[in-house]
């Protein structure tokens with residue numbers, strides 16, 4: 001008879017040792033004494049047992065033997081330490097005192113114990129004596145008797161609590177905004193994507209989104225500092241979360257910066273979303289107390305509501321973004337419901353606005369120059385600097401598309417300064433190459449440059465850096481930018497004029513056109529707006545003749561008055577010879593327009609100057 005396999009003691013006589021082979025080994029099959037043939041085998045087994053025992057006791061990971069009745073037969077010190085117990089305590093303990101019975105995948109474990117599988121790897125929460133949980137990775141191996149019958153299981157247990165906690169923390173961090181602790185963009189998009197999965201059960205077939213952006217948050221950051229700005233965001237997030245996230249089917253997330261989203265995953269329709277948007281506006285009405293400051297904030301909200309079918313998360317976000325922009329454009333502190341007809345073009349505007357500053361850093365802007373021509377002799381007197389955006393995706397964008405956005409966002413201040421530098425540097429080069437022509441450069445100044453930046457210091461610095469004489473710089477300002485919020489002109493104008501810089505009123509004829517008033521300011525030039533001149537265009541044709549004649553008389557009178565007040569006059573938008581001739585006859589001093597030259601690179605102006613030709 002062969003005696004193979006190990007037999008565990010039915011009743012352990014040892015409490016701390018591992019008695020796999022008792023001294024008096026009865027034959028497991030017949031119960032009688034083992035005969036001489038087996039002595040060699042027994043000796044070998046003893047040797048292997050003591051090796052196993054040593055490995056078991058000294059192992060760095062927890063080990064335990066568990067019998068088929070789920071009781072611990074043996075445990076090693078590492079396992080006991082893991083659970084805050086003594087080895088002796090563990091022996092004969094039922095595993096449910098260590099593992100939450102609810103937590104065990106009973107079926108698979110029973111399969112193992114019944115001998116239907118050899119090995120099992122699970123992650124389990126074990127109970128520490130002190131009551132806390134110990135996360136462990138457990139490998140269970142079945143040990144069989146000589147007839148292949150299951151005898152007991154050997155458990156190898158690794159404490160992974162720290163890894164697990166770290167993992168949880170990382171998972172939390174990956175899905176939450178560290179500042180406000182709200183769900184972040186990633187979690188928001190995960191939930192949104194899940195909504196649009198076709199497998200979603202019926203009932204969640206409409207979705208709503210309120211896309212919230214605080215108004216004037218950048219100003220708070222700039223004036224009070226980022227620290228206060230951050231605290232304000234936390235306070236806003238808190239209010240939004242308490243007001244709107246506590247119901248099923250709602251998610252309040254921070255999408256970045258001062259942008260938040262309220263996602264309604266089981267929308268009932270437009271009316272429900274309108275109600276939420278109203279409540280959002282109302283919830284922000286009460287001022288926030290932040291670090292001793294009482295801060296009033298408003299928000300602009302874009303609202304989109306639609307069936308899930310036939311739409312995508314990308315569409316939803318894109319439309320919410322456009323709608324948010326409409327709220328901003330319509331005066332802020334309001335919500336707007338998405339209207340398909342309002343044009344997707346507006347989205348591009350919003351995208352462009354945020355792309356402005358990075359584009360400036362990447363050097364995507366260039367300046368073109370358009371000659372300003374003396375009407376008496378057709379020579380170039382100067383050139384207007386006109387900025388262009390060489391956008392990598394949209395091609396060259398004209399200033400009408402991005403200057404208003406830059407004004408709104410404040411990006412006009414660095415952009416305008418860059419244009420000023422670039423233009424003055426260029427004018428200085430013309431002066432070097434053509435010292436006797438005294439070609440000036442005329443640079444547009446935006447209202448925000450005059451009122452929100454130290455334009456006097458900037459101009460002085462640029463002139464000093466480039467070496468351009470002040471008399472060769474002209475600054476163009478619109479009428480509305482001349483007058484500040486209080487209806488008073490900016491002090492900066494006088495200081496600029498005192499430096500010797502020439503000031504021109506741009507687009508004259510489109511605003512108040514109060515010549516008498518303007519003449520009291522340090523202004524030197526009037527630029528008559530192109531639309532004003534356009535009536536001259538078809539002046540020769542009979543039908544338009546009467547109106548053109550009237551306009552011509554107005555322009556003539558205006559030029560005379562301007563001259564009487566000591567101002568020179570430039571006409572913009574001259575597209576043909578007839579217009580040029582009529583304007584010359586009305587006494588206009590200089591002119592600008594496609595008829596003479598389209599805006600072009602600096603070399604265009606240099607080429608004309610080089611040939612000393614009239615244009």
Ligand code: C2E
Pocket residue numbers: 370385386387398399400403416419444445446476506507530572573574575592593594595599
């Ligand atoms: P603006 O200062 O009145 O500039 C004249 C505009 O008329 C330019 O348009 C010019 O290209 C265009 N123009 C010139 N000749 C003709 C013509 O014969 N017919 C017609 N129809 N148009 C003509 P552009 O370059 O698109 O600039 C538009 C506006 O953008 C400018 O109007 C100015 O207000 C603003 N802008 C341009 N560059 C800057 C800048 O660097 N800073 C600021 N703040 N504004 C700028």
Ligand code: MG
Pocket residue numbers: 384444476506
């Ligand atoms: Mg201009």
Ligand code: MG
Pocket residue numbers: 506507527529530572
């Ligand atoms: Mg103009």
